[in-house]
Amino acid sequence: LDQLDEDCRERLGKNPLRVFDCKVDGRKDFVLAAPTIADRLCGPCTEHFGGVRSGLEEAGVGYELDPRLVRGLDYYTRTAFEWISTNETSVQAATFNAGGRYDGLAEALGGPATPGVGFALGLDRVRMAMDREGLPRAAARASRCFVVAVGEGDARAAAHRLVDELRDAGVPAERSYEDRPLKAQLKMADHAGAAFAAMVGERELAGGVVTLRRLADGEQETIAMEELAGRLLREDP
Template sequence: MDMKAPRGTQDILPGTSEKWQYAEKVLTDLASKFNYKEIRVPIFEHTELFLRGVGETTDIVQKEMYTFKDKGDRSLTLRPEGTASVVRAYVQNKLYGQPEQPTKLFYHGPMFRYERPQQGRMRQFVQFGVEALGSEDPSIDAEVISLAMSGYQQFGLKSLKLIINTLGDKESRDAHRTALIEHFTPVKDELCSDCQNRLEKNPLRILDCKKDREHPKVKSAPSIHDYLNAESKAYFDEVKANLDAMEIPYVVDPNLVRGLDYYNHTAFEIMSDAEGFGALTTLTGGGRYNGLVEEVGGPSTPGIGYALSIERLLFALEAEGIELPVNTGTDVYVVALGDDAVQKEAAKLTFQLRLAGVTADKDYLGKKMKGQFKSADRQQAKFVVVLGEDELAKGVISLRNMQDGQQYEVAIKEAVETIKQKLDGGKADE
């Protein structure tokens, strides 16, 4: 059998994994500056969590979840998104009872959806997301959006477009829902089978359907903005006013809806306009979900969040020609030539360098001097230490700067400190 990674998954190899590490660090560091704290939740949950939390009418639940029975005949699901799990943890651990509110959390890790693999969309993919629970202040909606925008800007991305909308409160959504049912019922048979099922359960999702998006009735569907009550309008105006105060440009799109059932009030997406990015232009999406905590058994608690795909972030960087400043090279390569005593001293020195915070490596294949220097070149080593029987007898190493070719003789007992100074750009006694 030809063993390969399952369709829709990928191996992130050295040389690329450093970009992932860098991207995740930038995002987590930025979230920490916004005073969000990391939470780590299980990769699989009870299936019921996603049925209730994500929504039975969503494509995720109906078509895309990886669900299985464990040995106790319990139905479990690999998490398809992060919000439901974070909210479950928030309820289970009674984070709503902590004195400092709102509870502001971030997470990152793999998610799983069974869908057609394509560029920027895998069956196993990595999300970074944030959730702010416990505040119904429009300014925190703007904060979450500003955090999402700032994340992309930290990487130097320019071709960004922020789209926002409001889905209104429950009263507004119910009025809009009734209008949508009346609008689409006469042409129900012309809609795809999914939208026919959605018509009574969640007609808003018809507006988000990829199959029926060109249908005349979809294009002429009633706008949520025609059904917003005074409170919903005022809320959305405050969100926009806060974005204006932060000088974050945006476009209001009345047709923007989110694909999950738990959203209300603010919804937003950030898109890439970069040439060559492809058809999937959405980088991130999120919004407010004031009923989700109650849906999973918690007290009435407002919330807002977003999630972004690390894969799509990296594609956007590639589309704009932005190289991440990652270092995949080695600081020091130790070339050892000689008997067992030399080899042990080389192993000792390599270990000491690593403990001192220096990226160091050595030969483990018994290569000759030329082969070891080739390895140092392939690893883009900044310095090479040469240790042979003569050097060991004198208690020194030969230290070569691989950038300018200069070579120094350094006492073995001073080697670690000297190398650290040279890597830091300082002057060492020679």
């Protein structure tokens, strides 16, 4: 305890995990020697965290594991995260986005049990980081294509990749981040103002194609996945 300052002693009494976040005078020896959360996960949490990491790897998002990363509020559960810029010299200045899961928060406030995830974003830090890296500030556009996963597993992973590919090609695209039936996803596409829905299921994956539906009139056709972005960029809805 003699290594803790007054603020960290107060944290120890209220929320012991917050001691990991004591940044005064750097990381203390006792913090580095303490057991890590990652080494003591329960079975369901281990499986969940494995899914998070697999999703990041499938999306090509680089990450580093920090077994002592904690958030400042008690309602966080399971995964916590920070997004940092590698162009800054200090951790505090480099962090421009931080958050995590809080699956029990809605229920604690009197609502139904509801999964939750959120973050706080420093817009000024994001804009400064973009300027330093020479990234353009694109204007917001309505979704042109809503990617629909028909089924689970491979279809959801393919939908995730397809959204990324469309966005990289300059096509505003969205998808559902929950397991929802086809009809519900098409309803989401309408609400998003999308002109097209690109449906990916077992049949499409086997043939390397998507079923493209024009939402205005329901007309649909089969098109090769690699041709989808070009088609959406040149065709009027």
